Amino acid sequence: MVLADLGKSLTKAISSLSTSLTIDEKVLDECLKEICKALLQADVNVKQVSGLRNGIKKRVNIEQLAAGLNKQKVIEKAVFDELCDMLDSGVDPKKVELKKGKDKTSVVMFVGLQGSGKTTTCTKYAYYHKKKGWKPCLVCADTFRAGAFDQLKQNSTKAQIPFYGSYTESDPAVIAQQGVQRFREEGRDLIIVDTSGRHKQEAALFEEMRQVAAAVQPDLVIFVMDGSIGQAAFDQAKAFKDSVEVGAVIITKMDGHAKGGGALSAVSATHSPIIFLGTGEHMDQFESFETKRFVQRLLGRGDVSGLMEKIQDVIPEDKQPEMIENITKGNMSMRVMKDMFESVLEMGPMSQMMSMIPGFNSDLLPQGNDKNSQLMIKRYITIIESMTEKELDSTNIKMLQEQSRILRLARGSGRAPQEVVALLEAYKHYTKYASQALKAANLPKNMKNMK
Ligand code: GDP
Numbered sequence: 519m520v521l522a523d524l525g526k527s528l529t530k531a532i533s534s535l536s537t538s539l540t541i542d543e544k545v546l547d548e549c550l551k552e553i554c555k556a557l558l559q560a561d562v563n564v565k566q567v568s569g570l571r572n573g574i575k576k577r578v579n580i581e582q583l584a585a586g587l588n589k590q591k592v593i594e595k596a597v598f599d600e601l602c603d604m605l606d607s608g609v610d611p612k613k614v615e616l617k618k619g620k621d622k623t624s625v626v627m628f629v630g631l632q633g634s635g636k637t638t639t640c641t642k643y644a645y646y647h648k649k650k651g652w653k654p655c656l657v658c659a660d661t662f663r664a665g666a667f668d669q670l671k672q673n674s675t676k677a678q679i680p681f682y683g684s685y686t687e688s689d690p691a692v693i694a695q696q697g698v699q700r701f702r703e704e705g706r707d708l709i710i711v712d713t714s715g716r717h718k719q720e721a722a723l724f725e726e727m728r729q730v731a732a733a734v735q736p737d738l739v740i741f742v743m744d745g746s747i748g749q750a751a752f753d754q755a756k757a758f759k760d761s762v763e764v765g766a767v768i769i770t771k772m773d774g775h776a777k778g779g780g781a782l783s784a785v786s787a788t789h790s791p792i793i794f795l796g797t798g799e800h801m802d803q804f805e806s807f808e809t810k811r812f813v814q815r816l817l818g819r820g821d822v823s824g825l826m827e828k829i830q831d832v833i834p835e836d837k838q839p840e841m842i843e844n845i846t847k848g849n850m851s852m853r854v855m856k857d858m859f860e861s862v863l864e865m866g867p868m869s870q871m872m873s874m875i876p877g878f879n880s881d882l883l884p885q886g887n888d889k890n891s892q893l894m895i896k897r898y899i900t901i902i903e904s905m906t907e908k909e910l911d912s913t914n915i916k917m918l919q920e921q922s923r924i925l926r927l928a929r930g931s932g933r934a935p936q937e938v939v940a941l942l943e944a945y946k947h948y949t950k951y952a953s954q955a956l957k958a959a960n961l962p963k964n965m966k967n968m969k
Pocket of ligand 1: 630631632633634635636637638639715770771772773795796797798799
């Protein structure tokens with residue numbers, strides 16, 4: 519089960535409560551059964567699933583819930599809190615956040631098995647920080663894999679990030695030390711050290727990691743794990759954690775077919791926070807991870823902060839406050855909706871982006887791949903483009919839904935009337951949920967202050 523499916527199953531289980539006339543112990547048990555089934559299918563460990571079930575039961579005492587209380591809301595909140603607890607490492611991610619300081623250099627060492635996406639992630643991490651004003655650089659301390667040096671060099675050249683490595687030196691600890699020293703002298707403030715992920719023996723791999731760590735004295739060790747490894751995740755994460763001082767985790771390959779549950783839940787058991795997710799092969803397919811945001815998105819409630827972070831990258835700063843204000847007030851015109859769609863198209867993988875938009879849950883997305891989602895958004899934009907100025911600025915959904923108008927818009931855009939109806943339906947959901955979510959998020963007017 520891929521992650522989007524997990525979200526869908528969880529949402530379905532919870533929303534099934536709304537169709538029950540009364541919510542009693544039996545209905546709750548049925549809902550919990552569905553939730554547990556979905557989590558197990560997503561590779562979450564049996565013990566954790568049973569812990570989550572008991573946790574929810576403890577939080578929701580059906581018999582004692584006061585009459586008049588919205589039971590579905592209480593259950594929904596308990597599911598949300600328990601999922602957050604399950605993914606919470608107990609360590610505040612802020613503790614492992616790099617601190618920028620004058621004359622301060624942070625050294626970050628990456629560890630993980632070969633093929634986990636470690637080298638790709640080193641560059642993504644460097645690029646992410648470069649965009650935030652850091653002066654990152656990369657050191658290749660992987661002497662085991664022949665292509666590692668070239669791969670990292672190629673990536674760093676593409677991202678225009680300085681690089682250090684050697685074709686001749688065979689001791690990874692020596693290369694790492696030399697590279698770190700060189701970049702310290704050059705005044706770089708973030709030095710990223712990539713290490714080997716494979717050895718003939720596991721013991722030798724861990725020994726090498728310890729030697730590199732001793733040579734470079736990292737401020738942070740990041741463990742990179744493939745999101746699709748399922749139940750094996752726990753043992754793998756634990757083995758790394760026991761060998762080096764892992765401070766944080768990045769899970770890769772959360773796009774595509776990753777079930778994710780195994781990796782996500784395993785790291786919480788090893789007391790290291792997940793700080794980023796890799797969501798594709800490209801440099802910018804990299805998202806900061808925050809448990810509550812992630813669970814919100816999983817349950818189809820959108821991820822406003824994540825979306826805003828992305829929007830910051832593509833919408834001119836002077837347009838941002840106006841856009842936020844309009845959305846918060848629920849006064850979103852079709853013109854703003856079009857802006858939003860266009861930004862989303864620029865931002866990268868559609869399903870990821872759309873899942874961040876509150877109210878745009880998976881049911882409003884076409885099934886299938888990103889291409890379908892992109893196509894759907896493009897069609898919506900075509901329909902919006904055939905609207906009159908008055909329609910574009912209107913926030914009156916009833917007026918927009920007039921039969922004759924729908925038919926005219928369909929003719930004008932060359933699309934089917936059903937597609938116009940679907941757009942208006944999406945618009946209705948979007949304005950409602952986005953406004954609610956933004957109000958709840960209490961965002962500052964200027965998104966620059968969001969961090
Ligand atoms: P390493 O051996 O751990 O250094 O792994 P690499 O960085 O060489 O990555 C192994 C493969 O995984 C490469 O083909 C990468 O392009 C791919 N990869 C890395 N991260 C991601 C990701 O987040 N999503 C997807 N789809 N592929 C990834």
